[in-house]
Amino acid sequence: MNKTKNCFLFWLMAIGLVVGAIGVASPTLAETITEYLTPTSESSPAGLDFDSKGNLWFAEVNGNKIGKLTPSKVKPGTSDGIVEYELPHANSKPQYLMVSRDDIVWFSEMGGNRIGRLDPATGIIREYDIPTPNSEPHHLFESRDRKIWFTEFEANKIGRLDPIMGEIKEFPVNEGHPHDLVVDDEYVWYTQGGKFWAQVFANKIGYLELETGKVGEIMIPPKKSVPHG
Template structure:
């Protein structure tokens, strides 16, 4: 079943640095999930040309570029958090409450899920996950304070070098794993397990999403301070303030246009109005020019974002139980 709503939205741009301003009209289409209160969270491009996403209510979702939706319930449920395409061509995900790393092939059907789950040892709460340059999957362990590695056959190794509260993780341009740390730090781990951390200049910044940028650096969101951060592979950090510090930037990805795209998860209202701060999709150039695009559904909580195979940006709406598609003009 597909229910879609399309909107043409104007651009709200803030000139922070020299750079091209995108065209004034982008199209956002929203697809309503069949399961109410499903809480779609992370989203990634799959190897089959579709978008795959997690649902905090204990499901894995799949949506084609023309909006056809399928949902796969995970046995035992749990808070299913992050998802990525693995080096073996399957989708790998984290299950925070069951303390497991899961694998679902792109050939899964509602009748035959083909899901395999691997337990993370010890006190655990896997959060973020990404494919490493070494042919394995790497994940953050939010409860255990560790960074984990899992092979495609399910062998788990964990590294606990220094105290950390790691959240999202990505493969960097230098072959290392880069992650956000809730203690106002950005971390770097080699595939041998050596960790270095860099302190974000802004205190109480709340680093959340992280991605490899198009410029050879790593970019991240600061959900509490309302900024987008950039860190070079040698640890130099630059921060870019959003138009409002209460926007709560969350997920981030590199777009097909060479800019960084991010979600704004907050919703600040005035006198019963629609969200006037947050509830937007943002764009920032590598020189710091910010543009924002309002999400049609009010208070939907844009969460994760990724570039699709169709040249559009796809994102999840956590509170709205929708998946959105933003088409560049």
């Protein structure tokens, strides 16, 4: 179905949207798929996350916008209840997105080589340039100290944005094209799957020690496993 390119597919279990969750229905339960259209056609909606009020935020790779879906206002098969925020620069290609604990929307601009910040209270978007050109930022994660960490897929680096200072620090890692990441109290953990579409495989889980900056890797036994999220 062509329109699914511009839709969200929600697998709902009873009151999934009401409680602010996207659930995968059990095969033993009744299943329902509901579609909501984005106002911008062929927007290619991608990474998404909920805020504390239950609103669903998402990135539009081709639409060059950030969208917000309000569950209480949407109507199936329409774009009612969806608001879009256009990015300052063309062809920024936002794809990965997260909402921090203070309800600020953060997103990576793969085409613009920037990290973006959207304040839902004002609609103002601020962008932070990544020092390394063409780094292709991917996934983001908020650490306990409220720093925003992200992977630089093409640069083979891990980035850290200090929201208060507005500064980005980069940490080089071994080649493997880091994709997803999580941060605990001691380490940044990230996947290194290479580029499977180019037949380049890394098959590693990498880690960056916060205190020392030391980088290490754990090999995954299966060849061509392509670890991601």
